[in-house]
Amino acid sequence: MARPSSPNWALSLYRKILQRLLRRIAGSSETAGKSWSEFVIESSIRVLGFSTIGFVLLIFFFLLREGLPVLWEVSPGNLFGTRWYPTFDSFGTLPLILGSAYVTVAAILIALPLGVATAVFVREASPNWAREILKPLIEVLAGIPSVVLGFFGMHVLAPMVRNTLNAPTGLTAFTGAVLLAYMSLPTIISVAEDALDSVPKNYRDAALAMGATKWQTIWRVVVPAARSGIAMAVMLGMGRAIGETMAVMMVTGNAARMPLSLGSLFMPVRTMTATVAAEMGEVASGSVHYHALFGIGIILFILTFIINIVAASAIFKKRRKGGLR
Amino acid sequence: MTDIGIGQSGPSRPAFGLPLLAVCFALVMSAIALPGCSNEKPGAAQEPGGTGRTIENKGSDTLVNLALAWAEVYMRAHPDVSISVTGGGSGTGIAAMINGTVAIANASREMKPEEMAAAKANGIDPVEIIVARDAIAVVVNPSNPVQHLSLKQISAIYTGKIKNWVELGGEDRPIVLLSRESNSGTYVYFLENVIRMGDRKSELLFSPDTLLMPSSEGISSEIRQNPNAIGYDGLGYVTGDLKVISVSKSEHDPYIVPSAGTVKDGSYPIARPLYMYTAGKPAGQIKDYIEWILNGGQTLVAKLGFVPL
Numbered sequence: 001m002a003r004p005s006s007p008n009w010a011l012s013l014y015r016k017i018l019q020r021l022l023r024r025i026a027g028s029s030e031t032a033g034k035s036w037s038e039f040v041i042e043s044s045i046r047v048l049g050f051s052t053i054g055f056v057l058l059i060f061f062f063l064l065r066e067g068l069p070v071l072w073e074v075s076p077g078n079l080f081g082t083r084w085y086p087t088f089d090s091f092g093t094l095p096l097i098l099g100s101a102y103v104t105v106a107a108i109l110i111a112l113p114l115g116v117a118t119a120v121f122v123r124e125a126s127p128n129w130a131r132e133i134l135k136p137l138i139e140v141l142a143g144i145p146s147v148v149l150g151f152f153g154m155h156v157l158a159p160m161v162r163n164t165l166n167a168p169t170g171l172t173a174f175t176g177a178v179l180l181a182y183m184s185l186p187t188i189i190s191v192a193e194d195a196l197d198s199v200p201k202n203y204r205d206a207a208l209a210m211g212a213t214k215w216q217t218i219w220r221v222v223v224p225a226a227r228s229g230i231a232m233a234v235m236l237g238m239g240r241a242i243g244e245t246m247a248v249m250m251v252t253g254n255a256a257r258m259p260l261s262l263g264s265l266f267m268p269v270r271t272m273t274a275t276v277a278a279e280m281g282e283v284a285s286g287s288v289h290y291h292a293l294f295g296i297g298i299i300l301f302i303l304t305f306i307i308n309i310v311a312a313s314a315i316f317k318k319r320r321k322g323g324l325r
Numbered sequence: 326m327t328d329i330g331i332g333q334s335g336p337s338r339p340a341f342g343l344p345l346l347a348v349c350f351a352l353v354m355s356a357i358a359l360p361g362c363s364n365e366k367p368g369a370a371q372e373p374g375g376t377g378r379t380i381e382n383k384g385s386d387t388l389v390n391l392a393l394a395w396a397e398v399y400m401r402a403h404p405d406v407s408i409s410v411t412g413g414g415s416g417t418g419i420a421a422m423i424n425g426t427v428a429i430a431n432a433s434r435e436m437k438p439e440e441m442a443a444a445k446a447n448g449i450d451p452v453e454i455i456v457a458r459d460a461i462a463v464v465v466n467p468s469n470p471v472q473h474l475s476l477k478q479i480s481a482i483y484t485g486k487i488k489n490w491v492e493l494g495g496e497d498r499p500i501v502l503l504s505r506e507s508n509s510g511t512y513v514y515f516l517e518n519v520i521r522m523g524d525r526k527s528e529l530l531f532s533p534d535t536l537l538m539p540s541s542e543g544i545s546s547e548i549r550q551n552p553n554a555i556g557y558d559g560l561g562y563v564t565g566d567l568k569v570i571s572v573s574k575s576e577h578d579p580y581i582v583p584s585a586g587t588v589k590d591g592s593y594p595i596a597r598p599l600y601m602y603t604a605g606k607p608a609g610q611i612k613d614y615i616e617w618i619l620n621g622g623q624t625l626v627a628k629l630g631f632v633p634l
Binding site for chain 1 (some may be wrong): 413414416417420423424439440443498499500501506507508513528530533534535536537538539543546547550551553554
C-alpha cells in the first residue's frame, strides 16, 4: 500500500492482480480452458464487485427503515430543538449536528496547512532518502487505532490543553479537533501529494526557465496547478474526520450544549457519532430513542455522501481535462 | 450498531476502494471455500449443549468486576461450567436478557416498567435477585478543599445552579460536572435519588454542560488531573488518589463518609442494591450459581469494595 490514494493506481493494481490470477489459474491449458475459466473468474469477480454496491444500498435501506419513523414520532420542533435529552423525550439534534460540524471544521483548519505543507515537502523539497522514510511513516500514521489516539488524548492532550489555556476542563471541542486533524493528516497528505505529482514536469521547467526560484515555482505554479486535487484531499480528510467516533467520544466531553460562539471551541461538545456509539447499547429496539439514533445515522450518511460526491466530482472533472490536478 | 457510523468514516472507500475490496472479497471467499467445513466447528461449540455449559452474563459496568470475580471463583470449583461476563451498562444487559441472548443480566438499577413490558411481550418473565449493595461516592480532586456536601447542594451543583466552588467554601474555580453516559444504571440512580432527591414529580435534569464520560476510568482520570471537576461513581471504583466527599441528607444531618459500615446501617444517603435478573425462574446450573453468589460468593463482595447483603 504505497499509495492507496490514487484511483488510477488502485485500478492498475486491480488489473495486475486479475491478470496474475488469470494466468495462474488458466495455467498451461491456454487454448481451450482459457475462455471458459476467464468467463468464470470474470463473472464471479463482477458479482463480488457489485455485491459491495449492494451492501451499501442495503445498509442505506436499513438505515431509512429504522430511522425514518422518528420523523412522525417526534415533532419537528423537538427534533430540531436545542436540547438532547433522550431519556426524557427531548430529541433536539441541533447541538449534535453543530457539535460534529464544529469539531470537523476546526480539525480541517488545523490539518490543511500541515497536510499541504507536508505533501509539498515530501514531493518537492525533500531529498530522496527522506522521502523513502517519510512516506511509509505517513502510512503508519493512518494505521494507529483510534482508541489508542483517544487514550493519548485523554491522558496527555486534555491535561495539556487545560493547563495551557487555563480552561475549566481539557475535554473540549479543540482537543477533539487536534486529534481528528492528526487522524485525517495521512489522507490529506497522500492525496495532496498525488495531486502535486500529476502536475506536468514542463510546468516546473517553464517556471524555472523563467528565472523563478524553487520556492516561487512551488508556491506560485505547482500548488495552484494542483489546487483541485488539494481540495479533494480536504474533502476526503473531512469525511474521515466527521465519521470518527472513538477518539472523539473519549476527548470531547460529550456535553450536548449548543456550540454557538467562538469560545465554544474550548468547551465540551457532543458529536453525532459519539451519541450513537454511547447510546445505541442502551435503547430498546423499536423505541423512539432507537429511531432517533438511526435518524442521526441517516444525517451522518447523507453528510458523508455529499462530501464524497463533491470529492468524486472533482476527480472526474479533472480527469476529463487530463491528469489529476 | 456503531459500526455504521464508523463505516462511513472512510469515504475513501466508496470513491476508489471498490476494486480492491472486490479482490479482498475474492481472497476471503477462497480462504473460506478451501479448508471448508472443518473450520465451522469451533463457532458452533459456543452454543449451549457442547461439552461444558456456558452461562452468559452481561450488563452493569458497576457490577462487572464483581461478576468476573464471582465467575472465576465459581468456575474454579466447577470446571465443567463456563461463565462469560461482559459489561456495557445495565440497559445493555437487560436488553440482551429480553432478547434472549444472555441468561443473567447484571443491573445497578431496577428494571423499568417499559423493559418489563418488553420482556413479557417476548415471552420472558424476569426474576429479580439482589446480589450486593453499593454506595455511590461523590469524588473531587485531592487538591479541592471542599470536605462535605448535602444532597441539596449536590443537586444544585448538577443542575447548574451552583457554578463555582467559592459558593461551597472552596477556591474560586468553575465547577466541571462529570457523569456517566445515560446507559449507565448509576446515571439513572443518581438522577432519581440525588438530583431529584427521590421526588417522583420532580423534573430536574442534569445540566446540559455535564460531561458524559463513556467509562468509569474516564471519570477518574479526569478528576485525578482536573481540580475543577466533580464526579460520582460506585464506591468499588473509587481509587485512593481521588477525594471522597462526605454527604448528608440535609444541612442538619451529620455528614457521612461512604463505607461498608455506613451503607449497612443506612446512614450514608446514596446507597443502592445491585441486581441480577434471570430470564424466568433460575433453574439447573444457573440456580446453583445464583445460590452460591448469595451465600459463598458474598465474601468476595467486600474485597471488591462493595457491601455484602
